[in-house]
Amino acid sequence: MNHFERKGGELYCEEVPLAELAEEVGTPAYVYSTATLQRHARVFHAALRRLDHLACFAVKALPNLAVLSLLAKEGFGFDIVSGGELFRALKAGADVTRIVFSGVGKRRDELDAALKAGIFQFNCESEEELIQLSEAALLRKTRARVAIRVNPDVDARTHPYIATALSTSKFGVPAARVRAAYRKAAGLSGLQIVGVACHIGSQVAEVKPFVEAALKLRALVERLRRDGHSIERLDMGGGLGVPYGESKAPASPSEYGEALSKVLRGLDVKVIFEPGRLLVANAGVLLTRVLLRKRGAGARRFVVVDAGMNDLLRPALYGAHHELEPVGRPRKPAELVDVVGPVCESADVLAKRRRLPTLETGDLLVLRSAGAYGMSMASQYNARPRPAEVLVDGRSWRIVRQRESLDDLVRGETV
Numbered sequence: 001m002n003h004f005e006r007k008g009g010e011l012y013c014e015e016v017p018l019a020e021l022a023e024e025v026g027t028p029a030y031v032y033s034t035a036t037l038q039r040h041a042r043v044f045h046a047a048l049r050r051l052d053h054l055a056c057f058a059v060k061a062l063p064n065l066a067v068l069s070l071l072a073k074e075g076f077g078f079d080i081v082s083g084g085e086l087f088r089a090l091k092a093g094a095d096v097t098r099i100v101f102s103g104v105g106k107r108r109d110e111l112d113a114a115l116k117a118g119i120f121q122f123n124c125e126s127e128e129e130l131i132q133l134s135e136a137a138l139l140r141k142t143r144a145r146v147a148i149r150v151n152p153d154v155d156a157r158t159h160p161y162i163a164t165a166l167s168t169s170k171f172g173v174p175a176a177r178v179r180a181a182y183r184k185a186a187g188l189s190g191l192q193i194v195g196v197a198c199h200i201g202s203q204v205a206e207v208k209p210f211v212e213a214a215l216k217l218r219a220l221v222e223r224l225r226r227d228g229h230s231i232e233r234l235d236m237g238g239g240l241g242v243p244y245g246e247s248k249a250p251a252s253p254s255e256y257g258e259a260l261s262k263v264l265r266g267l268d269v270k271v272i273f274e275p276g277r278l279l280v281a282n283a284g285v286l287l288t289r290v291l292l293r294k295r296g297a298g299a300r301r302f303v304v305v306d307a308g309m310n311d312l313l314r315p316a317l318y319g320a321h322h323e324l325e326p327v328g329r330p331r332k333p334a335e336l337v338d339v340v341g342p343v344c345e346s347a348d349v350l351a352k353r354r355r356l357p358t359l360e361t362g363d364l365l366v367l368r369s370a371g372a373y374g375m376s377m378a379s380q381y382n383a384r385p386r387p388a389e390v391l392v393d394g395r396s397w398r399i400v401r402q403r404e405s406l407d408d409l410v411r412g413e414t415v
């Protein structure tokens with residue numbers, strides 16, 4: 001459920017007409033709903049109420065400080081994958097005792113910054129990383145709390161670019177070597193083993209792969225305890241999918257919560273979750289304006305808009321589907337069009353073969369479900385300043401990231 005609805009025919013975000021925002025802020029712009037973010041945050045916690053859990057929002061999905069701050073107030077910690085994300089989380093007022101550091105490659109300065117901050121847990125993904133982290137911790141006269149991310153070898157049945165638990169993936173320690181990795185970690189005096197971690201992929205539609213992973217991890221926790229390790233935490237990662245509107249809706253948070261609660265009951269661990277997309281995807285839209293209509297060869301019709309693949313990469317990168325609709329009063333769909341951006345790449349198609357009303361120069365459109373991996377993947381490709389970000393709350397709204405200026409494009413450069 002989200003708070004982007006029509007009133008009197010016009011599309012609103014909560015109590016604010018999107019047309020008014022476009023007038024005031026310009027386009028392209030990302031618009032997020034506070035009410036939707038809060039709702040999703042609360043639904044997630046409620047779904048997991050039967051487990052002793054810690055929910056850490058995956059910062060990479062939507063790293064805006066205002067959004068991080070809102071989620072921190074909802075009791076969320078953060079899953080970070082870089083020193084930059086640590087910086088953002090701390091700036092947003094994160095509780096450091098709720099920060100988990102994931103990722104296959106962490107630089108020494110990033111490890112140092114996280115050790116200095118005193119984060120909750122490092123999720124290590126290789127034997128080599130365990131050694132590097134232990135060294136860094138010893139130099140700081142501390143011990144790093146560590147979980148090893150295991151690759152549970154389950155098929156999450158999602159897009160190959162966002163499946164992370166196949167045996168061919170770069171992520172995690174292969175299940176066959178994981179006990180040896182724990183033995184190695186136990187012998188490193190800069191480390192304190194606290195748990196086991198996994199993350200099977202993103203936009204996972206079914207509960208089954210999560211259950212499969214949880215069963216494997218449960219068995220692993222028991223095995224590692226018999227090996228003499230103290231395992232108090234189990235990190236299930238993120239990855240539950242969201243409805244993008246084009247196909248069958250994925251499993252709901254409550255189905256996910258119920259299934260995992262059943263599998264993990266009585267294991268005596270704190271269960272960590274790292275939801276990203278689920279919390280923010282449908283809490284945001286990308287607002288864009290029609291630049292012109294263009295006739296292609298034969299019957300091909302293009303609508304060229306002022307947002308491009310540099311602003312929203314998902315369609316170009318994964319062939320992702322975003323629902324697209326005019327902001328103004330709905331009119332009858334009249335033609336089949338490709339909605340494209342101005343970027344000089346043939347991949348710069350935001351929506352293919354959509355049936356839309358005849359659009360004119362200046363008409364406003366939204367791409368829905370653009371809150372996750374939207375602005376966070378935006379670039380300045382083609383020297384295009386990145387969009388503004390707006391957070392709506394009831395009748396009020398504020399710019400939570402200014403549109404980039406031309407000076408922003410050349411910041412730090414010299415002739």
Ligand SMILES: *Cc1c(COP(=O)(O)O)cnc(C)c1O
Pocket residue numbers: 058060061079081102103199201202203237238239240274275276277278372
């Ligand atoms: C990306 C990522 C997540 C979040 O994935 P979503 O599909 O957005 O929920 C969680 N954990 C790790 C380790 C990740 O890399």
